[in-house]
Amino acid sequence: MNENEFWAAYTDSQKEIELTKERKRTIVNAARRPHVKDGRSASSHEAVVLGGQAKRPSVTAPAAPSGQRRPRSRIMLPIAACLAVIALAVGLVTLNGNGSLFGFGGATPDFAVQAYAADSDSILEMGTENQIIFSRTVDTYGISDKAAYLSTEGYYTGCLFRVEGEGLARIQATVSTGALYSRTNETVSASDDPDKLNELMSWKPTARGLGEHYGAYDDVQVVGSNDGLEKSDPNKQWVVSLTKKLGSTIDVAVDEDSPACSFGFWTNEDYGEVESDMDAPDAVIDLFDGATLTITATFADGHTTTQVIELHAADVKAAMTQGDSGVYEIELTPEIVDPEADGLEKYADYIHTLYGVVKQTTHEAFPYSLDNANEFEDAASEPMTFERQDVVRPLDVGNGTSAPVVSEETLHSAEEGARFTFEQDSLFSISNLAMLERSTDMPDGIALESLRSGMGSWAYYNRVVSQIDGYTLDDDGTIQGDFSWVVMEADIANVGKRSSELTADGGFFGEYAIVDDEGAVSTALARSFALLNGGWDSAKSNEYSDLVLTPGESSHVRWVAIVPNEILDDPSLFFLTFVDDSDNRHFECIELSLPSE
Numbered sequence: 001m002n003e004n005e006f007w008a009a010y011t012d013s014q015k016e017i018e019l020t021k022e023r024k025r026t027i028v029n030a031a032r033r034p035h036v037k038d039g040r041s042a043s044s045h046e047a048v049v050l051g052g053q054a055k056r057p058s059v060t061a062p063a064a065p066s067g068q069r070r071p072r073s074r075i076m077l078p079i080a081a082c083l084a085v086i087a088l089a090v091g092l093v094t095l096n097g098n099g100s101l102f103g104f105g106g107a108t109p110d111f112a113v114q115a116y117a118a119d120s121d122s123i124l125e126m127g128t129e130n131q132i133i134f135s136r137t138v139d140t141y142g143i144s145d146k147a148a149y150l151s152t153e154g155y156y157t158g159c160l161f162r163v164e165g166e167g168l169a170r171i172q173a174t175v176s177t178g179a180l181y182s183r184t185n186e187t188v189s190a191s192d193d194p195d196k197l198n199e200l201m202s203w204k205p206t207a208r209g210l211g212e213h214y215g216a217y218d219d220v221q222v223v224g225s226n227d228g229l230e231k232s233d234p235n236k237q238w239v240v241s242l243t244k245k246l247g248s249t250i251d252v253a254v255d256e257d258s259p260a261c262s263f264g265f266w267t268n269e270d271y272g273e274v275e276s277d278m279d280a281p282d283a284v285i286d287l288f289d290g291a292t293l294t295i296t297a298t299f300a301d302g303h304t305t306t307q308v309i310e311l312h313a314a315d316v317k318a319a320m321t322q323g324d325s326g327v328y329e330i331e332l333t334p335e336i337v338d339p340e341a342d343g344l345e346k347y348a349d350y351i352h353t354l355y356g357v358v359k360q361t362t363h364e365a366f367p368y369s370l371d372n373a374n375e376f377e378d379a380a381s382e383p384m385t386f387e388r389q390d391v392v393r394p395l396d397v398g399n400g401t402s403a404p405v406v407s408e409e410t411l412h413s414a415e416e417g418a419r420f421t422f423e424q425d426s427l428f429s430i431s432n433l434a435m436l437e438r439s440t441d442m443p444d445g446i447a448l449e450s451l452r453s454g455m456g457s458w459a460y461y462n463r464v465v466s467q468i469d470g471y472t473l474d475d476d477g478t479i480q481g482d483f484s485w486v487v488m489e490a491d492i493a494n495v496g497k498r499s500s501e502l503t504a505d506g507g508f509f510g511e512y513a514i515v516d517d518e519g520a521v522s523t524a525l526a527r528s529f530a531l532l533n534g535g536w537d538s539a540k541s542n543e544y545s546d547l548v549l550t551p552g553e554s555s556h557v558r559w560v561a562i563v564p565n566e567i568l569d570d571p572s573l574f575f576l577t578f579v580d581d582s583d584n585r586h587f588e589c590i591e592l593s594l595p596s597e
Contacts, residue, residue: 111165111297111305132309132356133316134159135332136285142277143284152382153205154268155284156181156219156243159354162262163295170298172366172373174249177291178267179376181218181245184259190234200240202456208383210459218381219243245381251373265354282352289313293356296366306367308360315339318351386467391483391564395513395521395576404576404587406515411574411589418588419495420509420577427496428549430509433575435595436558437487438568442477443560451529451560452505469525471562482565492547493554504530504546506559510577510590514570523576524567531558568594 136158143149160183163171173180190197196213203211203220214220221241229236245266252261271283288311296306317333330351337350344350397403404410412418417431437443453461462472471481479485488506502508507528515521530546547555567573575590 111163111168111295111307132161132358133332133334134161134354134356135316135318135330136351136353143280144277146280148384149280150268150270152384154178154245154266155281157265157267157281157284157288157354160262160264161293163297165297165299167300168254168297169300170254171252171295172250172298172370173252173263173293173295174368175265175291175293176248177288178265178269179245179248180250180263181243181266183244183262183264184242185223186240186242186259187237188240189237194234197238199456200238202460205384206386206464207456207460209380210383210457210463214242216244216380217242218245245376247372247375247377249368249370249373249375251370285352285354286313288354292359294367296364304363304365306360306362306364307358309356310359311354311356313352314355315344315350316353316355317344317349318347319349320347383463386464388470389468389525391469391525392514392522392566393525395523398585402586404521404589406519406521406572406574406589411591414591414593417490418510418575418577418590419579420588421580422500422502422508424580425496425498426500426502427494427579427581428500428502428509429493429495430490430575430577430590431493433488433490433590433592435486435488435592437595438484440479440484443485443487446477446531446560448473448475448477453529465527469527479562483562484565484568486561486563486568487558488561489556489558491554491556492549494549494551497551499548499550502547502549504557504559506530506557506561510575512561512563512567512592513574513576513589514567514572515574516572521576524564526561526563526567528559528561531560 143155145153149155163173188197188200193213199211199213200220200222203214205219208218209215219241220243223239223241225231225236225238227237243264246263250263265288267284267287269287271280271287274280274283291311293309293311294306295309296304298304314336315338317335317337319331319333321329321331330347332351336355337344339346339350342349346352395403414433415431417429417433419427419429421427442448448458455461455464458473466472469481469483471479471483473479477485490506490509492502492509494500505528507526512524512526513521547557549555573592573594575592577588577590579586579588
């Protein structure tokens with residue numbers, strides 16, 4: 001997401017929301033309906049920020065620094081924490097059928113597999129039968145893109161566990177279904193590292209594998225800030241959750257200097273048919289029913305202890321609460337329930353989650369091969385992809401809007417111009433519109449790095465447009481593909497009744513369009529970049545309010561755009577604007593000529 005989207009989302013999260021019974025019911029009802037989730041449809045959020053600041057002190061394992069390859073089986077964890085975390089879970093150990101707390105095998109355990117609350121990072125009570133009961137955070141979106149789930153995304157369950165004990169030197173573990181992932185937390189602020197914060201703001205599954213700071217992770221989430229500072233304060237500390245898929249088997253060296261790390265369960269196995277997107281995470285949980293988690297701890301004196309834990313899916317009593325920071329959390333009561341018999345509602349009264357039973361404890365070495373341990377550690381998972389779009393597409397006319405009629409009578413001259421709406425209740429005019437230059441090379445006097453890509457980095461920009469548009473940009477800005485740079489200029493005036501902010505990006509003024517012999521209008525898939533001060537100055541990289549015009553005030557602006565040659569080569573080329581007048585929503589047309597050779 002760009003910074004506007006980031007701040008808008010965070011601003012919404014700052015609004016105080018009291019967790020009333022009605023609001024609980026609203027969330028429950030929303031959970032019953034299919035949802036669409038932009039970009040991250042197959043991932044599980046660890047906290048739902050519906051009001052207040054997000055507070056989510058989870059833990060995650062550090063990925064290898066960019067450009068560096070860590071030797072396998074040397075993920076480092078702090079000795080005191082010795083974590084092995086499963087993101088859906090919270091709990092302790094269970095009795096087996098004969099009443100033994102640690103399963104058969106006769107060995108006394110010298111480490112504990114400890115489940116933690118995913119939202120509060122606190123230990124939960126054992127179940128009534130001494131089960132390890134794992135809590136879940138609320139997923140308000142479910143899995144809306146099953147194809148992405150099956151291919152690149154899978155599902156990070158949020159079931160987190162830690163292995164704790166004195167003198168731990170190494171942790172080895174394997175799960176019989178799916179894979180294990182690591183999760184760590186860190187804090188980032190603009191004052192400490194502005195470039196890192198900018199990269200964080202623009203991270204998304206489609207950017208996976210790119211970036212100096214977060215390119216090695218499979219999922220990166222801003223989970224909130226709890227310092228009470230204003231969002232604009234450069235000292236504000238943002239808590240970031242970092243997730244890295246490791247493999248079905250992990251081999252982790254314990255080190256007191258490494259960040260605290262948790263582990264969780266991941267899978268992309270087909271979960272079958274479900275009634276709605278919201279039911280999909282529960283179906284994923286069921287994939288782990290009957291799976292085994294085997295953990296071996298090696299201690300500083302060389303001895304080992306191995307525990308075999310059997311996982312089961314169940315409905316567990318729970319209620320949704322809202323913490324002081326505004327985060328909605330699951331308050332779990334370690335009691336397995338029957339929702340149908342008891343008339344319980346999901347999320348309001350219970351959650352579908354996992355619990356574990358220790359089936360065996362021995363002092364034997366890790367019983368499985370380590371040849372493929374940490375197999376996914378050294379590279380991020382494949383990014384989500386985009387679908388190719390038509391670069392010339394029929395004009396989409398919205399409800400209540402008449403299709404434009406392009407004729408000599410309706411086509412305004414470039415000098416006269418037309419009107420356009422930028423935001424609600426605003427009205428601007430654009431006149432003296434001119435195309436100054438067209439070329440496949442970067443226009444003279446402009447450097448690619450000085451332009452505002454709107455995508456965080458030009459590497460990510462190239463990834464996006466290569467898939468959607470069908471071209472890429474060289475380091476010097478030269479276009480590889482059937483598109484051209486154009487340099488545009490115009491006079492923009494506020495002809496409305498109030499002062500209005502405006503971006504200098506000409507893509508918000510109107511569209512490059514053509515009309516066929518039947519009068520049907522098509523528009524271009526074009527991308528525009530702002531220039532300021534009527535010259536070649538680049539727009540502010542982190543701001544989109546480039547101009548503020550009072551009624552009657554005007555400004556001369558220039559911008560550059562990348563436009564399909566198919567549009568530019570059409571003799572009917574014109575510039576199409578839209579006026580959003582509540583009484584008369586309509587399009588207006590401006591003549592547009594190519595620059596003279």
